[in-house]
Amino acid sequence: MDFLKELNFPTEVIKKIKAYNDKSLIFNFICSKKNVIKNIDYLRNIGVEVIELLLIYRLEFFLIDNSMLIKSFENFEISTLVKLINEDINAVNLL
Amino acid sequence: MRNNWGDMMDVQNKFIEILEAYILKSENELKKYYHLCDQKINEKVEIFNLLEDNFDNFVKINFKDVKNIIYGFSFSDERKEKMITELNKIRKKIQRNKSGVVKFKDVENDVINEFLTSLKKYISNKNKYLIEPLIDEKIIEKKIKKYKKIHNLLVNNKKINFINDIDLLNEIFDNSGISLYERYAIYRFIFKYNKAVFDRKICALNLKELEVLGKFDLNMLKGIFEKYNYDFDKLPGDIQENIINKAIVSNIEEVLCALEKNGYRLNLENDSYLLMSLVVYGDKSTINYISNLAFSKGLTCEQILKIGGILINQKDVSQNSINVYDRFYIDRDDDFSVVGSALDFEKNIKELSMWGISVSHVYNCCKYVLACSNDVLSHNLSLFQDYGFSLRKIDKKLCSAVWSALMEYNTFEIIDRFIEVHPLSLQYLRSNLSVLRQVNSLEDLLFYKLYYSNKYCGFDEAFFNIITNDDSQLQFQGKVSGLTSIYIDSYKDITFANRRDVTGTFVPIYSYDYNTVVKSRMNRKISSKIFDNLYIQHINRYSDYSEPLLYNFDGIIISKLKVLRVFDTLLDAGINSCDESFLFAVLYNTIINKEDYEKIKNMIKLNG
Numbered sequence: 001m002d003f004l005k006e007l008n009f010p011t012e013v014i015k016k017i018k019a020y021n022d023k024s025l026i027f028n029f030i031c032s033k034k035n036v037i038k039n040i041d042y043l044r045n046i047g048v049e050v051i052e053l054l055l056i057y058r059l060e061f062f063l064i065d066n067s068m069l070i071k072s073f074e075n076f077e078i079s080t081l082v083k084l085i086n087e088d089i090n091a092v093n094l095l
Numbered sequence: 096m097r098n099n100w101g102d103m104m105d106v107q108n109k110f111i112e113i114l115e116a117y118i119l120k121s122e123n124e125l126k127k128y129y130h131l132c133d134q135k136i137n138e139k140v141e142i143f144n145l146l147e148d149n150f151d152n153f154v155k156i157n158f159k160d161v162k163n164i165i166y167g168f169s170f171s172d173e174r175k176e177k178m179i180t181e182l183n184k185i186r187k188k189i190q191r192n193k194s195g196v197v198k199f200k201d202v203e204n205d206v207i208n209e210f211l212t213s214l215k216k217y218i219s220n221k222n223k224y225l226i227e228p229l230i231d232e233k234i235i236e237k238k239i240k241k242y243k244k245i246h247n248l249l250v251n252n253k254k255i256n257f258i259n260d261i262d263l264l265n266e267i268f269d270n271s272g273i274s275l276y277e278r279y280a281i282y283r284f285i286f287k288y289n290k291a292v293f294d295r296k297i298c299a300l301n302l303k304e305l306e307v308l309g310k311f312d313l314n315m316l317k318g319i320f321e322k323y324n325y326d327f328d329k330l331p332g333d334i335q336e337n338i339i340n341k342a343i344v345s346n347i348e349e350v351l352c353a354l355e356k357n358g359y360r361l362n363l364e365n366d367s368y369l370l371m372s373l374v375v376y377g378d379k380s381t382i383n384y385i386s387n388l389a390f391s392k393g394l395t396c397e398q399i400l401k402i403g404g405i406l407i408n409q410k411d412v413s414q415n416s417i418n419v420y421d422r423f424y425i426d427r428d429d430d431f432s433v434v435g436s437a438l439d440f441e442k443n444i445k446e447l448s449m450w451g452i453s454v455s456h457v458y459n460c461c462k463y464v465l466a467c468s469n470d471v472l473s474h475n476l477s478l479f480q481d482y483g484f485s486l487r488k489i490d491k492k493l494c495s496a497v498w499s500a501l502m503e504y505n506t507f508e509i510i511d512r513f514i515e516v517h518p519l520s521l522q523y524l525r526s527n528l529s530v531l532r533q534v535n536s537l538e539d540l541l542f543y544k545l546y547y548s549n550k551y552c553g554f555d556e557a558f559f560n561i562i563t564n565d566d567s568q569l570q571f572q573g574k575v576s577g578l579t580s581i582y583i584d585s586y587k588d589i590t591f592a593n594r595r596d597v598t599g600t601f602v603p604i605y606s607y608d609y610n611t612v613v614k615s616r617m618n619r620k621i622s623s624k625i626f627d628n629l630y631i632q633h634i635n636r637y638s639d640y641s642e643p644l645l646y647n648f649d650g651i652i653i654s655k656l657k658v659l660r661v662f663d664t665l666l667d668a669g670i671n672s673c674d675e676s677f678l679f680a681v682l683y684n685t686i687i688n689k690e691d692y693e694k695i696k697n698m699i700k701l702n703g
Contacts, residue, residue, distance in 0.1 A: 060502075
């Protein structure tokens with residue numbers, strides 16, 4: 001999971017990701033590295049601040065195909081949705 | 096010592112270290128022996144006898160031999176040279192003498208005596224070693240050669256030849272002072288090493304193109320990938336390296352063939368890590384078996400590749416091995432973690448069909464559930480049924496909360512506490528079941544914050560309702576959830592240390608240790624006879640009709656399943672059904688203040 005370090009995520013977060021998630025999920029996460037990076041970039045661009053929390057508690061969210069993720073977000077008023085997500089990460093359940 | 100034996104490299108290095116020390120020791124022994132012993136001792140004895148008899152025989156001896164003898168004496172070089180010079184003069188004197196016995200001067204006699212005494216001493220010393228040989232030097236020389244051979248194999252790490260002289264190794268270990276544990280570690284290493292040699296030799300037998308055993312032919316490898324239309328050069332460098340270092344050539348061929356046969360097509364740009372994992376750790380029989388299973392449940396190749404770990408067999412490494420690997424991990428080198436979940440996938444498929452849930456439905460909701468630990472899935476499926484969390488609802492969400500929560504190992508105790516701290520919690524939980532993945536402990540501050548917000552700040556403080564795209568859903572208020580930063584929990588300055596003080600949490604004291612009874616015996620199942628109990632029947636009047644899972648004691652929310660479960664456990668353990676034991680069951684793990692405690696205490700009494 002070195003690619004997360006390259007994206008400036010602290011070691012503490014990476015440790016928590018490994019501790020809180022099923023190992024097979026982490027393997028699939030590593031296999032989908034390119035897609036994950038695209039998703040992280042997109043979320044950063046739209047202003048999501050709780051990416052670390054999403055990585056720890058909703059890792060499978062990043063495995064969603066990037067184009068599908070963007071399409072889903074565009075069904076909403078993005079800035080409002082981002083605000084909701086920043087308050088409660090479970091707001092991604094709206095997507 | 097145990098902590099130093101982290102992995103195979105450590106063991107290999109230790110083995111090399113032991114061998115080097117033993118080789119050095121043996122060579123030194125041999126050197127010492129040669130130094131002490133003299134192969135030409137018999138010649139020297141002859142010379143001595145000749146000279147003792149009559150020193151005039153000195154001229155018959157080759158002077159070169161005399162010099163060598165003198166060099167073998169244990170005095171200083173200067174003294175040796177002086178002796179040689181003097182003896183040379185004496186020799187010439189003897190040579191010049193034509194008549195009878197030579198007469199030597201005193202000083203010449205001294206030199207001759209010194210020479211003969213030294214020679215006698217030398218002979219007697221060396222003879223000691225001939226009579227009692229300390230070592231059989233030929234055997235030692237042979238052994239040293241064998242030790243060096245093994246040493247070379249390890250240092251060069253080419254895995255060309257087997258290490259199979261266990262008797263020799265036993266001898267080394269007996270004399271190296273290593274512990275039994277270390278010895279076993281090295282034997283296990285040898286076993287793995289020999290297996291790698293075997294695999295390579297088998298590959299070489301199958302592929303005539305391999306020029307030298309142990310030497311890797313990159314072009315041949317690229318050829319195999321090309322045969323199946325994969326361009327090896329397009330793989331990232333670290334992936335290529337991992338394949339070259341760890342893959343077995345014949346297995347690469349088999350895996351790629353199996354993938355093609357089953358209709359898989361991997362994209363080198365996105366699936367390189369998965370491809371590496373498959374060719375290094377996969378095998379054709381697992382790929383075939385799992386593919387058939389998955390196809391029979393309606394999954395396509397493309398779908399299967401998205402949870403590609405299911406095509407890799409899980410390796411169950413026994414507890415006795417040097418590295419106690421997590422039961423999922425196959426390889427942990429350099430952050431290349433590969434997890435096979437074939438076994439869990441198979442069990443999960445069976446489990447889901449028992450529940451009547453279609454695999455494609457699960458796939459569409461949250462595909463990773465299919466590959467997650469079967470223990471966890473099994474436990475959660477039963478648990479969620481008890482709590483009425485719907486799994487059959489057609490979930491068109493991008494990232495299903497319910498199915499996501501199934502991957503989390505969570506106990507009913509956490510769900511109970513969650514639904515008790517706030518009247519809206521259960522409603523929140525139903526549409527945000529994934530929150531269970533955030534809460535891992537009963538003492539999570541979220542519970543105290545929700546309790547506080549409801550008790551002292553009002554109903555609306557913790558949650559708000561969102562209506563969006565025809566969907567109505569509860570969300571946490573940011574200030575209560577405190578999720579704006581993972582490091583700061585600042586709602587009402589509630590911290591772990593002051594959580595009970597701030598919320599006014601009262602911890603009741605009971606006359607009996609019901610806690611220990613419950614903790615040691617509790618399981619999920621509730622027996623039907625509990626419903627006949629008078630206390631249970633008595634509090635039925637407090638059932639919340641809009642939420643059948645809850646009791647509502649005038650605003651105090653209690654989880655019904657919890658009461659039934661705990662009380663059933665107590666009664667089953669032989670505890671009397673009485674006010675106190677029932678109160679314990681009702682308030683088990685409940686966050687409550689003193690005032691509410693007194694209120695509920697009266698309400699649950701049979702004559703109350």
